[in-house]
Every structure is written in structure tokens, then in C-alpha cells.
Amino acid sequence: MLEFKGIQKVWPNGTKGLQDINLKINEGEFVAIVGLSGAGKSTLIRTINRLVQPTEGELLADGMDVCKMNEAQLRAWRTKVGMIFQSYNLVKRSSVLRNVLSGRLGHIGNVRSILGLFPAADIKLAKEALERVGLSEKIDSRADELSGGQQQRVSIARALTQQPKLILADEPVASLDPPTGHAVMNDLRRISREDKITTLVNIHFIDMAQEYADRIIGMRAGRIVYDGPASQVTEQTFEEIYGRRIRPDDLRGNEA
Amino acid sequence: MSSEKKRAKGFFSRRPALWVTALLLLLYIVPSAHLKIGPGEFLNGENWRQMADLVYRLGPFERINTCKNANLVWGETDPEGPWSGKLDPVKVAAVCEREETLYWFRPDFLKAQVAYVGNIKAPLLDTFRMAIIGTFIGSLLAVPAALYSSQNLARKRWVYLTARTVMNLIRTVPDLVLAAILVGAFGTGALPGIIALSIFSFAIVAKLLSESIESIDPGPIEAIQATGGSWWQQIAFGVWPQILPNFMGYVLYVLEVNVRSSTVLGYVGAGGIGLELQTNLNLGRFREVGVVIVVMLVIVVAMDWVSNKLRERLV
Numbered sequence: 114m115l116e117f118k119g120i121q122k123v124w125p126n127g128t129k130g131l132q133d134i135n136l137k138i139n140e141g142e143f144v145a146i147v148g149l150s151g152a153g154k155s156t157l158i159r160t161i162n163r164l165v166q167p168t169e170g171e172l173l174a175d176g177m178d179v180c181k182m183n184e185a186q187l188r189a190w191r192t193k194v195g196m197i198f199q200s201y202n203l204v205k206r207s208s209v210l211r212n213v214l215s216g217r218l219g220h221i222g223n224v225r226s227i228l229g230l231f232p233a234a235d236i237k238l239a240k241e242a243l244e245r246v247g248l249s250e251k252i253d254s255r256a257d258e259l260s261g262g263q264q265q266r267v268s269i270a271r272a273l274t275q276q277p278k279l280i281l282a283d284e285p286v287a288s289l290d291p292p293t294g295h296a297v298m299n300d301l302r303r304i305s306r307e308d309k310i311t312t313l314v315n316i317h318f319i320d321m322a323q324e325y326a327d328r329i330i331g332m333r334a335g336r337i338v339y340d341g342p343a344s345q346v347t348e349q350t351f352e353e354i355y356g357r358r359i360r361p362d363d364l365r366g367n368e369a
Numbered sequence: 370m371s372s373e374k375k376r377a378k379g380f381f382s383r384r385p386a387l388w389v390t391a392l393l394l395l396l397y398i399v400p401s402a403h404l405k406i407g408p409g410e411f412l413n414g415e416n417w418r419q420m421a422d423l424v425y426r427l428g429p430f431e432r433i434n435t436c437k438n439a440n441l442v443w444g445e446t447d448p449e450g451p452w453s454g455k456l457d458p459v460k461v462a463a464v465c466e467r468e469e470t471l472y473w474f475r476p477d478f479l480k481a482q483v484a485y486v487g488n489i490k491a492p493l494l495d496t497f498r499m500a501i502i503g504t505f506i507g508s509l510l511a512v513p514a515a516l517y518s519s520q521n522l523a524r525k526r527w528v529y530l531t532a533r534t535v536m537n538l539i540r541t542v543p544d545l546v547l548a549a550i551l552v553g554a555f556g557t558g559a560l561p562g563i564i565a566l567s568i569f570s571f572a573i574v575a576k577l578l579s580e581s582i583e584s585i586d587p588g589p590i591e592a593i594q595a596t597g598g599s600w601w602q603q604i605a606f607g608v609w610p611q612i613l614p615n616f617m618g619y620v621l622y623v624l625e626v627n628v629r630s631s632t633v634l635g636y637v638g639a640g641g642i643g644l645e646l647q648t649n650l651n652l653g654r655f656r657e658v659g660v661v662i663v664v665m666l667v668i669v670v671a672m673d674w675v676s677n678k679l680r681e682r683l684v
């Protein structure tokens with residue numbers, strides 16, 4: 114469903130963010146992208162919804178080149194791609210429902226959305242999404258009243274409300290404690306399976322990558338250095354990806 | 370992690386308190402040496418006496434000049450006059466060694482002052498109306514201006530730079546000059562005052578708001594962008610909730626400033642209590658001036674209290 118062809122990203126200051134990325138992501142896959150910080154995981158994931166514009170190459174999504182989409186096409190593409198961030202990126206002072214509803218913005222006009230007039234169907238979608246992440250009773254709370262794990266679930270619900278074909282998660286558990294992190298990963302995994310949503314997760318905890326992903330992609334210095342099924346990955350593979358020995362802080366630990 | 374900010378390791382960042390103190394001292398010493406003023410000027414008793422005199426004259430006090438240490442001057446008797454031959458010297462005059470001003474509290478003055486509050490009700494209300502309308506129009510227009518002059522929201526650099534330059538130009542014009550020009554164009558009355566206050570509020574709110582916008586968390590904007598939201602939706606959902614409390618604070622602050630400055634605007638003919646103030650000052654009716662000042666003070670304090678309460682609700 115996604116195909117990278119020779120994607121390059123050179124930042125304005127000359128740093129090479131991505132080099133020669135050739136990659137195929139299949140429908141329904143749950144992919145973990147591992148690597149040290151600065152390896153280009155975030156950049157890679159952000160080229161998919163063009164929060165980062167690649168400097169070279171093609172990125173085919175359902176046969177269309179994301180890099181060449183115009184404004185309207187890009188917005189239409191983004192509505193199909195849910196995104197989850199390390200710092201949740203919720204609007205803290207807004208209610209949980211409003212945050213979740215913002216997943217529908219790509220489908221309604223400027224005036225309607227600014228006035229907050231969401232169609233009843235959208236509100237229903239948002240409520241269902243909140244139910245699926247177990248936060249129905251928090252619907253009217255302000256986002257900053259929730260715990261970190263709950264906030265990340267709200268952001269998952271926001272992505273779900275988009276009814277996405279693809280979910281991108283950029284270090285979704287890095288700010289969470291181990292049990293909460295596992296719960297969030299479980300949610301992501303379950304939703305990916307149930308709705309057949311292709312999911313790409315950036316993660317630097319190797320044990321979590323192995324536990325939840327079907328496929329692991331290793332990155333170092335902007336290049337893909339490993340790509341294979343999670344079942345075949347060993348500690349040695351990670352040492353090759355990281356270019357150093359595995360340390361205790363590369364592991365998240367088990368569910369407490 | 371890309372989102373972690375790197376700490377600056379410069380020379381100046383090590384001892385911030387020291388450098389800030391040094392900078393502030395420098396800000397005092399260099400210009401004051403040039404202007405040839407020192408602490409002596411501030412401590413000069415005569416200046417403060419003048420100040421105190423003014424303050425008394427604004428209140429219900431009567432000023433009486435009295436003589437302190439009157440010295441009697443004794444003269445010799447005229448040797449050829451009718452009193453010649455008398456042994457006693459004659460009192461010639463009393464000379465004041467030092468004059469002293471005394472201030473007497475006059476309850477009748479106070480009564481008149483209290484009664485005067487009733488007289489200025491109408492111009493006061495006018496001032497209030499001018500300030501509120503000016504604040505409303507200015508703040509409303511300031512929102513889009515602030516959006517266009519914030520670097521982090523700019524889609525095109527030239528739009529941002531133009532907006533910023535225009536905003537700076539508008540802020541450069543003193544409100545009094547603005548009001549004077551507008552009085553020239555529209556004639557005396559409330560309208561030029563309202564327009565002047567609108568422009569003035571616009572410039573302040575837009576500036577403060579654009580600075581707030583530049584310091585917001587970019588995360589939510591990115592999230593809205595990622596859902597396929599348009600620029601306006603990013604503003605409405607990602608930016609607006611973050612700056613709303615700041616915006617309300619600025620509006621309330623500018624309303625306060627406007628109530629105060631609308632008094633001064635009356636000076637150039639822009640209506641309201643300012644006209645009353647000017648007339649009183651010109652006629653030397655200081656007690657009436659005092660009443661206007663006290664009423665303004667009460668209003669400003671009351672507004673401060675109300676706006677604090679409102680802000681507590683909003684944040």
C-alpha cells in the first residue's frame with residue numbers, strides 16, 4: 114500500500130535526514146521502526162503524511178505520489194492517515210471530545226468547523242472511538258486533567274475518528290511508564306488487527322518492538338539497515354542496528 | 370529524542386542573575402551620566418514640596434500662607450521726632466524669616482467635591498463607552514493581524530514581514546497625535562476618540578497576541594495538520610484554545626489602558642471626561658481635577674478587580 118522509491122531528505126543546513134530509502138509497506142502490517150534517536154525514524158514517518166517534504170524520490174500511496182500531491186490532494190490523503198505523537202499533541206485546554214473530533218476536520222468545511230458544528234455522524238464516530246480506548250466517561254473532561262496514558266489514548270481515539278487506512282505512531286510510549294506503555298501498545302495492536310489498519314510505530318525499546326510488531330525495520334544515520342519479520346530478530350540484530358551493545362535502557366521491561 | 374531542547378552553553382547563560390543585574394545597572398548609569406542627573410535630583414526637597422502642594426490642592430484643603438519665626442525689627446527713635454528723648458526703642462516691623470504653607474481641611478469643599486461627581490456622570494459614561502467600543506473594534510481586528518504577523522504560523526515569509534512592519538508603523542504613532550489628526554479629519558466628538566482608541570488597541574493587542582502565538586506549543590498544530598485540517602482549522606483548533614486566556618487578558622488590560630487614555634484624548638477634542646479635565650485645569654479648578662482623578666482611580670481599580678475575577682474563570 115505504501116512504497117518508498119529512493120526517498121532522500123536533506124535538511125536546509127545540509128544534514129542528511131534520509132538517504133536512499135526503498136521500502137514497501139503492505140496492507141494491514143504492524144511495523145516497528147527501531148533505531149537510536151537521530152537515526153531518522155521520525156523523519157521517515159513524517160514523510161508519509163508529508164509533515165516532512167522529501168527532497169528527492171517518490172512515495173507511492175495507492176499509486177499516487179505523495180510528494181507531488183497538491184494542497185487538496187494532500188489534505189485528502191492526510192485524512193486517511195492517523196498520527197500519534199510522543200507528547201500526545203492534544204489541545205490541553207479543550208475537552209476530550211473536541212480533541213477527538215478534530216480527527217474529522219479534513220472532512221468538513223472551514224466555517225462549520227470554526228463554529229464547532231460537527232455533523233451528528235462525526236460526533237457518533239468520536240464517541241465510538243473513545244469507547245474503544247475505554248475513555249467514554251472522560252468525554253467532557255479537559256484534556257489536561259487526564260493522565261499521560263489517558264491522554265495518549267485520547268490521541269489514539271483522535272486518529273481512529275479519522276477512520277484511517279494507516280496509523281503513524283511516533284514514539285507513542287516514550288513518555289509513559291512501562292505498564293501504561295504496554296497498555297497503549299496493546300490498544301494500538303488490537304485496533305490495527307480489528308480494523309486492518311496498517312500501523313507504523315517508531316520505538317526505541319527493542320523488547321516492545323519484538324513483542325508487538327510483525328515486522329521490524331532498523332534505521333541508522335538516515336538509512337535502513339535492517340528489514341525483516343519480528344520473529345527472526347535477535348539481540349544481535351539490534352546490536353547491528355544500534356551499532357553498539359544493548360543497554361538496560363534500551364529495554365522497557367515487562368508489564369508490571 | 371528530537372523534541373528535547375538543547376541547553377545553550379554560552380558564556381552568558383552560566384550566571385544569568387549576574388548578567389541581568391549588570392545589564393540593568395548599565396541601563397541606568399550610561400544614560401543618566403549623559404543627562405547629567407543623579408540621585409541628588411530625586412532627593413531635592415523643594416521638588417517634593419511642590420509635589421505635595423499639588424496633591425493638597427487637588428483635595429478638599431484650603432491653602433493658607435503663614436509666617437514661621439516672625440522676627441520683630443526694633444528701630445531707633447527719631448532724635449528730632451515727637452518721641453525723642455524716650456528711652457525705649459520702637460517696634461518697626463515684623464519680618465518673616467520663613468514662610469510656611471498650611472493646609473486646612475474644609476468639609477464644605479469635600480461636600481462640593483462629592484456633589485461634583487454627579488455633574489461628571491455624563492462625560493464619564495461617554496468615556497467609558499468610547500473605551501469599550503474602541504477596545505472591542507481594535508481587539509477584534511487584532512486577531513487576524515496577530516495571526517498574520519506570527520512567524521510560526523506564516524505560510525509566506527513576505528506576508529509575515531509586511532504584516533510585522535505595518536504593525537510596527539502603527540505602533541510608532543503616539544495615540545495623542547493620532548487623536549489630534551482624527552479630530553482634524555472628523556471634527557470634535559466621540560467618533561475620532563473611538564477611532565483613535567481602536568487603532569491604539571489594535572496595535573497593542575496584535576503585538577502582544579502575536580508574541581503569545583509565537584510561544585505556543587506547536588504540537589497540537591502539527592496534530593491538526595496531520596489529520597488533514599486546513600490552515601484556518603489549525604488556527605481554530607490548535608492555536609485559538611491555547612491563546613484564548615492570554616487574549617482575554619490583553620483585551621481586559623487594553624480596556625483599562627483605554628479608559629485612562631480616553632481621559633487624555635479629551636484634551637485634543639475627542640470627547641468624554643478629558644474635556645472636563647481640560648476645562649478644569651485651564652480654569653485652575655484643581656479640586657475638580659482631583660475629583661476626576663479619584664473617580665478614574667476608583668474605576669481603574671474596580672476594572673482591575675473585575676478583570677482579575679474574569680481571568681481566574683477563564684484560565
